[in-house]
Amino acid sequence: MYDVQSRREFLKSVAAMGVVYPVVSSMPLLADTPKNPNEKLNIAVVGVAARGAANLNGVKGENIVALCDIDSERLNGAAKEFPSAALYDDYRRIFDHDLDGVVCSTPDHMHAFVVCEALKRGLPVYCEKPLTHSISEARKILKLVDENNNITQMGNQIHSTNNYRRVVEQIQSGVIGDVRQVHVFLPAVEHFRAGKRVQESTPPDNVSYDLWLGPAPYRPFDVSHFHFDWRYWWDFGGGQIADFWCHYTDLAYWALDLKYPTRISAIGEKGHDGENEVPRHLQVEYDYPARGEKPPVKLTWSQGKFKPEGAEVMDKSHGVLFEGDKGRLWADYSNKQIVLQDGSEAVPVKPYIADSIGHHAEWLQAIRGNGTTASPFSYGAVLTEGGHLGNLSYRLGKEILWDAEAMKATNAPEADEIISRQYRKGWTLDV
Known part of the structure; x- marks a missing residue:
């Protein structure tokens, strides 16, 4: 049995060295390491509609192993294209999988929670703009990236x-x-x-509202x-x-x-x-x-x-x-x-x-060790x-x-x- 790194750690080390993993047919390879730079990456996507749908489309050529959304109608709609993906309403469940990267497209108030959890695990992360909901959250993300050398890309797509x-x-x-x-x-x-603070109302059955609120102050659904x-x-x-x-x-x-x-x-x-x-x-x-x-x-x-x-x-x-x-x-x-x-x-x-190869493509190729991202x-x-x-x-x-x-x-x-x-x-x- 070969003593090898996990799939994620392998990709991270290759990317850090800035090298392309060669295709050598005679080299013995294990299932948990990529066989060549074109092997599909294990990606989890949190938030699958609106900007989430666009970001999901940007990485759909990879192995989408987990999809997460607090709206089951949106989640089930996205899952039709990825029938093998595990489905969750709680983002924390995606980390049960062996991942090569995480895409975050939640509302702003949840960004830092999804992103920081992924960064602490050494995972590459793609996150929609703005990166955070507060200044201190942005500084915490800077700290984690500095400590873990994660491969990251913020979703300001016009940059590309x-x-x-x-x-x-x-x-x-x-x-x-x-x-x-x-x-x-x-x-x-x-x-x-226009919006007014409202009286208590019942969220739709397809919405996990408490998870949607997350760290935000409680307010009745509207x-x-x-x-x-x-x-x-x-x-x-x-x-x-x-x-x-x-x-x-x-x-x-x-x-x-x-x-x-x-x-x-x-x-x-x-x-x-x-x-x-x-x-x-x-x-x-x-x-x-x-x-x-x-x-x-x-x-x-x-x-x-x-x-x-x-x-x-x-x-x-x-x-x-x-x-x-x-x-x-x-x-x-x-x-x-x-x-x-x-x-x-x-x-x-x-x-x-x-010229850019594409905003999502930069991130995916950087995970493989090919190049860097323009908006880390x-x-x-x-x-x-x-x-x-x-x-x-x-x-x-x-x-x-x-x-x-x-x-x-x-x-x-x-x-x-x-x-x-x-x-x-x-x-x-x-x-």
Whole structure:
């Protein structure tokens, strides 16, 4: 009997060495180790509808051994394509299986619990954006990734598009000069549903509601905060900035090498006569320090009725607008436009960032030891924190002076209870 590692430990060590496991027909292999780089990986998926369905589709070529969702109708629907997968409503049961990776697509308030459990076990993890529901959870994930060297990918899929790569190359190559101001702007979401705290009501028979609530404070079931609309309640999500920050502002963080801001100031208004907890209209100003020879950057997030100065010049309703010494560059997910101050045409930049093989494919191949992921948690956690800081300033109604190293709002000790949220009795996140 050969003394070999488990399937998961084998893959982890191969990936850490950055090598491709060769196909050698004469080499004796055991069933619990991959026979070649093309052997299917054992994947568990937590959350199987909406973004979960898209992520499941992204890994469906692997061996889907476990599916988990608190809604049995959604779970059974997804299971039709994967009849051999074990089905659960409790994410903790997926760890009964020998896994090569975990995909997490739950509402935000559950991300850290699924992710941290997988990371502590040394597993590769793919998780939807934003990576966490709070700042302290993002820091805990950073700690675990540093300790375990996990292969990770945050689900800001636009990061893998060619358009973003070309924009990053143009900004970093100085096409518009040094950038000191960035505007990120988008309209309010049209399907924003008003929600009120409701009286006791009975969850549908197909929903394991207590497991859905997880660590969040108890509130009676109501469709106003369930499935997609959980995004607009502080107990479960962070509103539109949490939903889109990691897509839009990713471009600025990537192109300008931004990390933690030092000052954050937010203003906003709730929609629907103030019935929603999160703001429908929000504007946040961020100050980022100089990075080496790169100048300080002021980034402004504007959503809803708030419009950034200068955006009308490009006649755009949404996107990312970089203001440089030599001109402006606007981009959205798939388009870009450059306007130079001297009226000349921008000089083309020879591409130097390799095109992605696909956001999910990067993660799957990295598990096999082929390449790396472009949006690992070491990047995604820092990016996610920026969005949370905007919400923190809004919720406190004051400017925040942020000490990133200490994870403290130095001028607002009352921020601590939001930075590290309280969990419902019976739920702890031990890291």
